[in-house]
Amino acid sequence: MTDQPPADRALESTLAALEPYEVFRQEKDGGPMIHGGNVLAPDPVLAVHYARELFGRRGESTRLWVVRRADVRVLDDPDLLDPPLDRSFKKPGGYVMRDKLAAARGKAGTTKPGARAASHGTTGRRTGGKA
Amino acid sequence: MTLPKAPSAAREAAARLDGPTREALAELLLTMADDEFVGGFMDSEWTGIAPILEEDVAMSSIAQDELGHARALYELLAEVLDDGRDADAIAYDREPDEYRHARLLDRPRGDWADTIARRFLYELADEARLASIGGGFAPLGDLVDKLRREERYHRMHAVAWIERLANGGPIARGHLEAALATAGEAAPTLFTPLDGEAALLRAAILARPLGEAEAAWRADLTRILVPLGLALPPTIEHGPEGRSGHSDAFRWLWGEFTSVRRSEVGATW
Numbered sequence: 001m002t003d004q005p006p007a008d009r010a011l012e013s014t015l016a017a018l019e020p021y022e023v024f025r026q027e028k029d030g031g032p033m034i035h036g037g038n039v040l041a042p043d044p045v046l047a048v049h050y051a052r053e054l055f056g057r058r059g060e061s062t063r064l065w066v067v068r069r070a071d072v073r074v075l076d077d078p079d080l081l082d083p084p085l086d087r088s089f090k091k092p093g094g095y096v097m098r099d100k101l102a103a104a105r106g107k108a109g110t111t112k113p114g115a116r117a118a119s120h121g122t123t124g125r126r127t128g129g130k131a
Numbered sequence: 132m133t134l135p136k137a138p139s140a141a142r143e144a145a146a147r148l149d150g151p152t153r154e155a156l157a158e159l160l161l162t163m164a165d166d167e168f169v170g171g172f173m174d175s176e177w178t179g180i181a182p183i184l185e186e187d188v189a190m191s192s193i194a195q196d197e198l199g200h201a202r203a204l205y206e207l208l209a210e211v212l213d214d215g216r217d218a219d220a221i222a223y224d225r226e227p228d229e230y231r232h233a234r235l236l237d238r239p240r241g242d243w244a245d246t247i248a249r250r251f252l253y254e255l256a257d258e259a260r261l262a263s264i265g266g267g268f269a270p271l272g273d274l275v276d277k278l279r280r281e282e283r284y285h286r287m288h289a290v291a292w293i294e295r296l297a298n299g300g301p302i303a304r305g306h307l308e309a310a311l312a313t314a315g316e317a318a319p320t321l322f323t324p325l326d327g328e329a330a331l332l333r334a335a336i337l338a339r340p341l342g343e344a345e346a347a348w349r350a351d352l353t354r355i356l357v358p359l360g361l362a363l364p365p366t367i368e369h370g371p372e373g374r375s376g377h378s379d380a381f382r383w384l385w386g387e388f389t390s391v392r393r394s395e396v397g398a399t400w
Contacts, residue, residue: 050185
């Protein structure tokens with residue numbers, strides 16, 4: 001026996017069945033996948049539907065990545081990401097590359113390359129027809 | 132106030148049709164538009180109270196899509212009728228008995244299973260109907276190409292929910308079976324023959340009779356419902372009551388969706 005009304009129990013079991021999914025969106029083909037936010041869904045299929053409604057229904061995205069949050073490997077350990085000793089020599093700030101690059105380009109007779117993303121393959125650019 | 136009319140490809144194409152065909156086309160457009168309009172408005176009754184926030188957004192967005200489809204169809208109808216009424220006048224300025232939506236869309240919102248059953252039966256029927264539109268009236272053919280692209284998602288959403296309710300335990304399944312039984316009885320009314328169907332077929336505005344569309348719908352339903360162990364809608368004798376004599380649920384909805392329009396006749400919102 002329970003004194004909870006059935007509707008409340010149904011709601012509780014519905015909420016317990018939901019999982020967070022993280023949604024990444026791409027604004028144009030070849031662009032970076034940017035974290036848009038998250039949705040709660042009971043399974044991956046509905047997660048994709050909900051991601052489409054919340055992050056794609058106004059034509060603002062050309063592609064979505066929908067990832068179960070539990071499948072995301074997180075690294076936020078400060079010992080690994082923010083070392084206590086001076087690591088400034090690992091930063092490129094000490095080098096002035098502009099003049100050297102200009103000289104090298106002049107020698108090779110090339111011009112400054114366009115957006116690097118155009119030749120970048122990690123964002124799953126379209127290869128065939130519409131998905 | 133009426134603005135001078137710009138030349139319209141749709142109006143010119145409609146003017147080239149003979150009288151009976153133009154009348155039949157108007158009937159077809161009105162039934163399609165009313166189905167989308169009334170169904171969309173009824174589904175919008177979930178806004179704010181759907182099972183979870185994400186689903187609330189999804190259902191509201193689908194309802195809004197359907198209202199958008201209704202608007203496009205009413206606008207086309209306004210061109211075909213060319214009687215001075217615009218899309219809003221056709222959509223809102225009729226008495227409840229003048230609406231031509233099918234009885235399936237007369238059903239009250241009901242619970243979630245009722246809505247999913249109605250949406251599912253409707254989406255698949257709408258798909259079969261859209262697939263029956265031929266190229267005889269190009270402005271409608273062009274519009275249907277766009278509608279079908281949006282309806283793909285509606286179908287995916289409805290089928291996903293049918294599967295989840297069917298396999299979601301005895302309570303969910305019980306609700307779904309009851310909802311499919313009630314909505315199923317009214318669902319074939321979506322294929323109620325049109326008075327001008329023969330003229331539409333002659334003009335290739337319809338590529339096949341609605342009876343054939345209904346058979347395609349049943350085959351489609353069979354592929355989804357039978358593996359889930361769910362019953363198909365019964366076959367019915369079609370009659371004019373399939374799209375007339377509307378329910379109290381619809382009369383209530385009509386009061387809701389015309390209330391703003393009636394509150395200040397002739398106002399521009």
